[in-house]
Amino acid sequence: MGVRRSVHGLHGGTRRTRASLAVAFALIAVVTVVDVVVPPEVHLGPFLVAAPALTASFAGPRLTAFVGAVAVLAQAVVALARTTITDLNHMYQIAALFLISAIVTFFAHLRERHAAEMVQLRTVAEAAQRSVLRPLPGRSGPLRLASVYLAAEEGAQLGGDLYATARTPRGTRVIIGDVRGKGLDAISSAAGVLGAFRALARQEEHLPGLVARLESSVAAQQIDSLTEAEDPADDQHIAEVFVTAAVLDVPDAVRELRLVSCGHPPPLLLRAGRVDALDATEPAPPLGVGPLTAGGHTEDVFAFRAGDVLLLYTDGVTEARNGSGDFYPLAERVASWPGMGPEPLLERVCADLLRHAGGRLGDDAALVAVERLPGPG
Numbered sequence: 001m002g003v004r005r006s007v008h009g010l011h012g013g014t015r016r017t018r019a020s021l022a023v024a025f026a027l028i029a030v031v032t033v034v035d036v037v038v039p040p041e042v043h044l045g046p047f048l049v050a051a052p053a054l055t056a057s058f059a060g061p062r063l064t065a066f067v068g069a070v071a072v073l074a075q076a077v078v079a080l081a082r083t084t085i086t087d088l089n090h091m092y093q094i095a096a097l098f099l100i101s102a103i104v105t106f107f108a109h110l111r112e113r114h115a116a117e118m119v120q121l122r123t124v125a126e127a128a129q130r131s132v133l134r135p136l137p138g139r140s141g142p143l144r145l146a147s148v149y150l151a152a153e154e155g156a157q158l159g160g161d162l163y164a165t166a167r168t169p170r171g172t173r174v175i176i177g178d179v180r181g182k183g184l185d186a187i188s189s190a191a192g193v194l195g196a197f198r199a200l201a202r203q204e205e206h207l208p209g210l211v212a213r214l215e216s217s218v219a220a221q222q223i224d225s226l227t228e229a230e231d232p233a234d235d236q237h238i239a240e241v242f243v244t245a246a247v248l249d250v251p252d253a254v255r256e257l258r259l260v261s262c263g264h265p266p267p268l269l270l271r272a273g274r275v276d277a278l279d280a281t282e283p284a285p286p287l288g289v290g291p292l293t294a295g296g297h298t299e300d301v302f303a304f305r306a307g308d309v310l311l312l313y314t315d316g317v318t319e320a321r322n323g324s325g326d327f328y329p330l331a332e333r334v335a336s337w338p339g340m341g342p343e344p345l346l347e348r349v350c351a352d353l354l355r356h357a358g359g360r361l362g363d364d365a366a367l368v369a370v371e372r373l374p375g376p377g
Contacts, residue, residue, distance in 0.1 A: 020058050024051040024067050032074040036081045045075050045093040052101040061109040068101025133194070136165050136368065140172040141252045142375045146342035148350055150365040152316065160186030161314045161366035162243075164194050166201030171252045173201045173210070176368050177245035177264065177287070178314040192221045193243055193287065207249045208297040211260045211284070218243055218287040242288035246312060250304060255372065257304040260297050262286050265318060268331055269302065270309040270345075273338040275331050278302050278310075306374040309342065316365030317349075320357040328356050342369035 028051045035044040052068035059067075075097050079090035136147040147163055160179030165172055175197050179189040196217035197210075204210035246264040250257045259267070261280035269276045282298035304310065311334060320328040330349070337348055346369050353365070 017058055020054065021063070021067075024055050025070070027051050027054070028067075028071055028074050032078055035078045040082060043089070043093070045078060045090070045097070048075055049097055049100050052104050056104040056108040056111075059108065060112045061105050064108040065101070065105045068098075068105060071101065072098050133162060133190075134164070136163065140165055140167055142373050143172055143250060144342055144371040144373055145368065146346050147368045148346045148366070150316070150350065150353075150361055152361045152364050160190050161316065161364045162190040162194050163312070163366055163368050164197055166198055168202050168249075172250045173197075173207075174248045174250065174312070174368065174370065175245055176312040176314065176366060177243050177262075178316070178364075178366075179243050180286075189218070189221065189243060193218060193245070197247075207247060207258050207260050207299050211245075211247050211262065211287075211297045214245070214247070215262075215287050222288060242286040244286045244315075248310075248312075250370070250372075255303065255305050257302050257310065259300045259302065260284065261300075262297075263289075265313060265315055268311040268313075268334060269304075270311060270334060270338070271305070271307070273335070275335040277331065304372050306372050308372050309340075309345065310370040310372075311345070311349075312368040312370070314364070314366045316361060316363035317353060317367060319363060320353055320361050320365070322356050323358060328353055342371050345369050 028048060031044050031047045035042075038044065048071040051071045052064055055067040056064045072094060075090070075094050076085055079085045079087060079094065083090065085091070085094075133149060136145045138145060145165065149161065149163075161177070162179070163174070163176040165174050175193075177190070177193055179186040179193070193214065196214055200210055200213050200217075204213060243262070244264040245262045246267060247260045247262070248257055248267075259278060259280060261283045263283060263286035266277040266279045269278055278300070280298065280300050284297045311330075313330065318328055318330050322328075333352055334345070334349065337345065340348065346367055349367060354361070
């Protein structure tokens with residue numbers, strides 16, 4: 001879908017360029033003809049400068065210079081038709097038109113170079129996204145998975161939302177999270193959590209132990225980010241950065257799932273046309289806030305049968321507002337689309353979410369859908 005959008009945009013841009021170029025040449029032709037036939041005291045030559053100026057707004061320096069040269073030639077034709085090319089008034093007009101054409105050609109060169117730099121930066125950003133927020137596998141043991149990331153900022157490739165899976169000898173572990181804040185700090189924190197999850201998911205046998213080590217990793221990252229003037233023991237500063245997360249363990253041999261929620265919105269379980277929120281009995285605080293609280297992490301166990309679909313999401317989905325200020329009713333909408341697999345479900349949710357929000361989200365949004373397939377267990 002994304003590739004088709006890019007191709008359509010390229011073809012549309014080519015058509016617009018040709019149409020705009022036709023307007024520029026038509027302007028030169030009209031001004032030249034009218035300037036030849038009007039009375040001698042009327043001078044329309046200065047209007048020719050609009051042609052290269054218009055071209056510079058959508059084309060590169062070569063095409064801009066070519067249109068400028070055509071405009072200068074047209075002014076010379078007008079001079080020959082009306083008096084002589086050595087007429088002082090026409091000489092000044094030709095010189096001014098040549099100078100302005102050269103200036104707008106230079107600006108077209110700067111714009112083209114800036115566009116090339118932006119393309120390179122976007123390519124790097126896409127590579128970073130693929131490295132940090134890797135696409136989830138379509139299958140993991142008895143599970144079918146799908147995921148989607150919707151960036152709130154136009155042109156952004158990655159933000160503070162995160163998700164990942166890890167295959168273990170006994171099943172599949174999944175994490176979805178949301179870093180408080182935006183910008184490079186949020187991306188750095190998201191990358192840190194994902195790296196820690198991938199490194200630790202296969203080392204810890206029990207889910208609470210994995211979450212505890214993730215908490216330690218986030219806390220260490222916070223302390224490392226402090227400046228020398230800040231006190232690492234200052235809990236108030238540390239609490240300014242945290243990550244809500246839901247960490248799950250889905251065993252292959254048992255039709256259940258285990259959940260530790262760290263201040264994250266509850267997953268939705270879709271079963272036989274019903275939608276149930278999997279609320280944690282004792283939700284833990286977000287990752288990064290743990291040092292301020294006492295106690296461990298509580299693991300909740302829920303049935304996860306063949307045909308069930310689990311929908312994980314970040315609050316950018318449920319907090320999206322429409323023009324009237326209403327939040328997006330995710331559970332209600334999902335309940336009206338029963339029997340959908342992970343990929344069709346996410347496609348439907350994304351289209352409906354963007355329609356609800358008027359085409360633009362106020363915050364990044366991530367969704368992961370997991371379906372338990374029929375089989376042993």
